[in-house]
Amino acid sequence: xxxxxxxxxxxxxxxKGALGVLGKAVSLGGDVAGVxxxxxxxxxxxxxxxxxxxxxxVVDDDALAAPLPQPRVDALAAVVEESAADTVLFAASxxxxxxxxxxxxxLEAGLNWDLTDVRLExxxxxxxxxxxxxxxxxxVGWASTPRIALIRSGTFDAVESGGTAEMKDVAVSxxxxxxxxxxxxxxxxxxxxxxIEDADxxxxxxxxxxxxxxxxxxxxxxESLGGAVAATRAVVDAGxxxxxxxxxxxxxxxxPKLYIALxxxxxxxxxxxxxxxxxxxxxxxxxxAPIFDFADLGVVGDLTQIAPKLTELLRxxx
Amino acid sequence: xxxxxxxxxxxxxxxxxRLDPATHRLDRTGEGVLNPTDVNAVEEALRLKDxxxxxVVVVSFGPEKxxxxxxxxxxxxxxxxxxxxxxxxxxxxxxxxSRALAAALEREEADLVLFGQQSSDADGAxxxxxxxxxxxxxxxxxxxxxxVDGGELTGKRQTEFGYDVIAAPLPAVVAVxxxxxxxxxxxxxxxMGAKSKPQETVSxxxxxxxxxxxxxxxxxxxxxxxxxxPxxxxxxxxxxxxxxxxxxVEYLAEKRLV
Ligand SMILES: Cc1cc2nc3c(=O)[nH]c(=O)nc-3n(C[C@H](O)[C@H](O)[C@H](O)COP(=O)(O)OP(=O)(O)OC[C@H]3O[C@@H](n4cnc5c(N)ncnc54)[C@H](O)[C@@H]3O)c2cc1C
Ligand SMILES: Nc1ncnc2c1ncn2[C@@H]1O[C@H](COP(=O)(O)O)[C@@H](O)[C@H]1O
Numbered sequence: 001x002x003x004x005x006x007x008x009x010x011x012x013x014x015x016k017g018a019l020g021v022l023g024k025a026v027s028l029g030g031d032v033a034g035v036x037x038x039x040x041x042x043x044x045x046x047x048x049x050x051x052x053x054x055x056x057x058v059v060d061d062d063a064l065a066a067p068l069p070q071p072r073v074d075a076l077a078a079v080v081e082e083s084a085a086d087t088v089l090f091a092a093s094x095x096x097x098x099x100x101x102x103x104x105x106x107l108e109a110g111l112n113w114d115l116t117d118v119r120l121e122x123x124x125x126x127x128x129x130x131x132x133x134x135x136x137x138x139x140v141g142w143a144s145t146p147r148i149a150l151i152r153s154g155t156f157d158a159v160e161s162g163g164t165a166e167m168k169d170v171a172v173s174x175x176x177x178x179x180x181x182x183x184x185x186x187x188x189x190x191x192x193x194x195x196i197e198d199a200d201x202x203x204x205x206x207x208x209x210x211x212x213x214x215x216x217x218x219x220x221x222x223e224s225l226g227g228a229v230a231a232t233r234a235v236v237d238a239g240x241x242x243x244x245x246x247x248x249x250x251x252x253x254x255x256p257k258l259y260i261a262l263x264x265x266x267x268x269x270x271x272x273x274x275x276x277x278x279x280x281x282x283x284x285x286x287x288x289a290p291i292f293d294f295a296d297l298g299v300v301g302d303l304t305q306i307a308p309k310l311t312e313l314l315r316x317x318x
Numbered sequence: 319x320x321x322x323x324x325x326x327x328x329x330x331x332x333x334x335x336r337l338d339p340a341t342h343r344l345d346r347t348g349e350g351v352l353n354p355t356d357v358n359a360v361e362e363a364l365r366l367k368d369x370x371x372x373x374v375v376v377v378s379f380g381p382e383k384x385x386x387x388x389x390x391x392x393x394x395x396x397x398x399x400x401x402x403x404x405x406x407x408x409x410x411x412x413x414x415x416s417r418a419l420a421a422a423l424e425r426e427e428a429d430l431v432l433f434g435q436q437s438s439d440a441d442g443a444x445x446x447x448x449x450x451x452x453x454x455x456x457x458x459x460x461x462x463x464x465x466v467d468g469g470e471l472t473g474k475r476q477t478e479f480g481y482d483v484i485a486a487p488l489p490a491v492v493a494v495x496x497x498x499x500x501x502x503x504x505x506x507x508x509x510m511g512a513k514s515k516p517q518e519t520v521s522x523x524x525x526x527x528x529x530x531x532x533x534x535x536x537x538x539x540x541x542x543x544x545x546x547x548p549x550x551x552x553x554x555x556x557x558x559x560x561x562x563x564x565x566x567v568e569y570l571a572e573k574r575l576v
Contacts, residue, residue, distance in 0.1 A: 010479050067477065068484065069459075073451060094477040098459055101447035104412060110538020111412050113442050130547060132344075132439070136337055137547045141540040150444075180456035181486035184472065188480040201575075225576070237462040237476060237497030250478045258575045268441060279573055281566060287557075288331050294550065297569050301558025309563035314576060317567070 001086040001145075002031040002055070004079065008096055009036060009044045010067070017091035019051045019158035021151050025089055026052035026161070028120055033057060033083060034165065037075045039065035042167070049165030051158060056165040057083060063174050066183035069098035071174050077106050078172045086145040087125060089118070092153045094250060100150050110142045113150040114268070133290040134268065153249045154272050189243045196245055201227030202256045204247060204274070205235065208263015208284065208303060212240040217307040218262055224314040230254065232270050248273035262303045266291025283307070319372035319466070319488075321363040322428035324419060324449075325356040325391060327384035328439045342541040343409055344439055352387040356434035359494050360391045361501040363432050366466055373397050375426060379407065379418045385517055392512035393504035399515070400426070404522040406529035411537035416448035418532050421525040423453060430471065433493035435460070446493040456486035459493040 005022045008015045014036070025032045034053035036045035038060065045056045059075040076099060080088060088103065090096040092114070104111035117128040127140045127149055142148075196202055203222040205215055218229045231241040233248055247254055249269040255276035262283050264270060271294060274280070282295035283303045292298040299306065330349040338345050352360075363374045375398045376391040378384050388399040402422050410418070423431055431453070436443035443459075450457035461473035472485045473492060504512075522529060530536060556565055570576040 015478075067479075067482065069447060070450070070457065094460055094475070097444050098447040098457070101412060101442075101444035102451040104538065105416055105448035105451040108413060108538065110540075111444070111448075112539050113444060126542065131441075131544075132337070133441075134547065136544050138337070138342065138544045139542040141542050143538050143540055175454070177454040177456060181458055181484055181490075183482055184485050185483040186480060187474075187483065233476065233495070234497045237495050243476070243480065250476050258570070279570075279575060281569070283562075286331075292555065296553060297566065298553065298555040299558060299562050299566060300556070301562050306558060306562045306566075310566055313563055313567045317576060 001084050002033045003087040003089060004033055004035050004057070004083060004085040005053070006076065006088065006090045006096060006099065007034045007036045007045070007048055007056070008091070008093055009038055009041055012041070012044050014044055014047055015091065015093070016158050017093065017153055020156035021089050021091040022048065022051050022053060023159040024118065024151070024156045028118070033085070035076060035079050037064050037072050045167060046165070049163045050160050052161050052163065053165045055168060057168050057170050059170050059172050061172060063179055067095050068181055068183060069095055069102055070178035070181065072099045073102035073106055074174045074178050075170070075172045076103050079170050080107065080146055082170050087147045087149070090150045092150045092249070097150055100148055104148050107146060109146045109148050110144065111148040111150065112140045112142070114152050115149055116152050116155050118149060118151070133293060135293060152272060154253055196228045196230045196247070196254055197252055199228035199254070199256050201225045201258045202230050202254055202277070203227055203260045203262065204230035204232070204264060205241070205262050206232040206264035207234045209235070209240070215241055217303060220311045221260065221307055221314070224311045224318070225258070227256070227258070232264055261291055261295070262307055264291055265289050266294065319366065319370045319430065320426070320428045321366060321372060321374050321430045321432060322423055322426050323356070323359050323363045323374065323376050323391070323396070323432045324445070325360065325376050325378050325388065325434065326353045326437045327351070327378065327380050327387035328353045328437055331438070337544045339544070341409070342544045346381060350383060350387050352390045353434055353437050355436055355496045357501045358496055358498050359432040359434045360394055360396060361499045362464060362494050364395045365499065366430070370466065375400055375428070377419065377422050377426065378402070379410070379415055379422070382519060385519060388517065389512050390504065392515045392517070393508040394502060395508060397515065399517045401519045402522065402525065403519050404529070404532065406522060406533045409534040409537065410532045411539045412442065412444060412448055413538045414532040414536035416445060416452055417536065418522060418525070418527055420449050420452035421527045422520070423449065425525065429488045430466070431491045433491070435494065435496045446491050450491040453491065455489055455491050457491040458484045458486055460495050461492050462495045462497050464492060464494065464498065
């Protein structure tokens with residue numbers, strides 16, 4: 001009974017995160033198959049062989065053209081049945097999370113999320129999950145099969161091993177409710193300003209800045225350090241700062257020498273994009289903010305007081 | 319338009335969250351609050367009601383004391399609270415929770431079911447997907463902008479690849495992002511008025527859900543063990559007494575970062 005790995009694709013390419021999970025599944029041994037769902041995705045699917053999949057199940061259907069979860073639940077449920085899979089692994093993403101949870105309900109199968117490792121213990125699959133803001137490590141299992149798991153984004157790197165996969169097409173009939181939502185428009189934003197991925201110093205701002213104008217605290221501090229400015233999803237979604245500057249699960253992954261976080265709570269989805277930074281300095285007025293659990297220097301205080309002074313002191317040093 | 323908002327009581331952020339070492343379940347004995355991102359969902363429901371008329375009911379699955387937190391939603395302006403509470407429910411995972419809530423939502427028959435971004439204790443950000451599959455309704459998650467017009471909703475949401483605008487006909491399920499609005503504070507009048515608004519607690523039996531469908535018996539996942547992670551060494555913490563900026567510079571200089 002194979003392990004299935006959901007291979008998300010975008011613009012004809014499998015995502016790195018999904019290929020990373022595929023590599024991990026292959027390293028556990030046994031029969032590992034990929035699943036590629038979309039419209040015109042055969043070429044993308046073929047690429048999975050080079051990353052260790054022996055088989056790739058493909059559902060190529062117009063109903064799967066838009067990146068929406070519900071028709072993918074129908075398709076995946078059909079693939080699970082066809083393959084008699086006992087495990088289905090997902091690399092977390094906005095789309096994958098909704099597909100995984102929909103599939104869990106559809107198959108009455110247990111879902112463990114936010115796993116940072118999976119391993120076999122006496123033939124049993126065990127997942128490792130940092131819980132409660134990463135303050136406790138929980139080992140989790142499944143009561144029955146299929147076992148469904150979402151792996152925290154950015155956990156495993158893709159490894160190309162060479163090889164080819166056998167492609168198997170699966171036909172699916174879609175539920176009426178699954179195809180009722182439709183994509184109206186996909187918006188992309190031209191990147192503006194310097195790329196944050198190459199910066200040695202990043203000053204990032206969150207909702208604690210209070211308003212879009214609050215980003216001047218970040219900009220001035222960044223300027224005094226020769227760094228770039230980044231943002232959380234909360235402020236990007238609110239239109240305070242451009243998407244191209246967002247750090248986190250659905251934004252960029254950065255690893256500067258110095259990351260200064262102003263008014264950022266430190267949600268896991270933000271942390272996954274910046275935890276590789278050399279030194280993390282956080283200024284937050286809430287002593288219980290989760291960011292203090294992983295900041296190297298945690299400063300409890302008001303950023304509107306601290307940031308301007310800090311900027312001034314750093315300017316004076318130059 | 320009838321709107322149901324799924325909300326959860328979570329441990330207060332100021333209390334230390336811990337797992338009970340014997341059961342590996344979250345210790346829920348401390349103060350509870352309305353899950354922060356669910357407040358955004360309540361706010362969005364109230365705005366839609368202001369624009370389109372109708373009713374806002376908050377729905378929750380949890381211990382009896384969770385009603386205290388539902389009252390905050392009533393104080394903000396929600397019309398009614400429905401709490402599904404049962405001794406058999408402790409230890410419920412996604413499968414079990416989605417069964418209980420789906421049964422309550424079937425009964426309510428709302429045009430729109432709203433969810434918050436994520437519960438601060440479980441951090442799954444997934445419940446809506448399980449529930450919409452059970453309810454057999456279209457679903458849009460992570461919505462940062464929502465409009466409802468003539469029986470159809472439109473949501474804008476961020477993914478790893480930019481923004482998508484997605485439309486779906488009602489009845490539907492929507493999960494909002496924490497950036498969708500700035501929630502109102504309950505007024506004194508709202509807080510006083512909340513006490514007399516309908517607050518119903520129902521058992522699983524009342525909803526026709528078997529006790530074996532929830533709790534550990536109805537869950538698809540198991541917690542095997544829990545332990546503190548290896549401590550992160552060398553963390554420094556300071557409280558600003560007016561000299562924080564100087565101390566940050568000293569720290570950075572010591573690390574040769576400036
Ligand atoms: C699927 C999914 C994907 C996501 N992807 C991302 C992502 O890519 N990137 C991301 O960042 N988030 C992401 N999120 C959202 C994430 O969970 C949080 O909601 C978000 O990071 C919170 O942003 P924030 O820290 O700016 O806001 P908040 O959580 O509101 O924190 C603001 C902080 O500012 C502090 N503060 C307020 N005033 C002051 C002051 N004057 N001085 C000092 N401190 C102050 C407060 O104490 C608070 O801690 C995602 C969520 C989901 C569900
Ligand atoms: N026990 C519950 N009762 C009602 N709603 C809930 C419950 N748990 C979670 N929710 C809703 O589902 C959303 C996502 O929760 P989660 O998937 O646990 O992160 C929350 O923001 C709430 O809107």
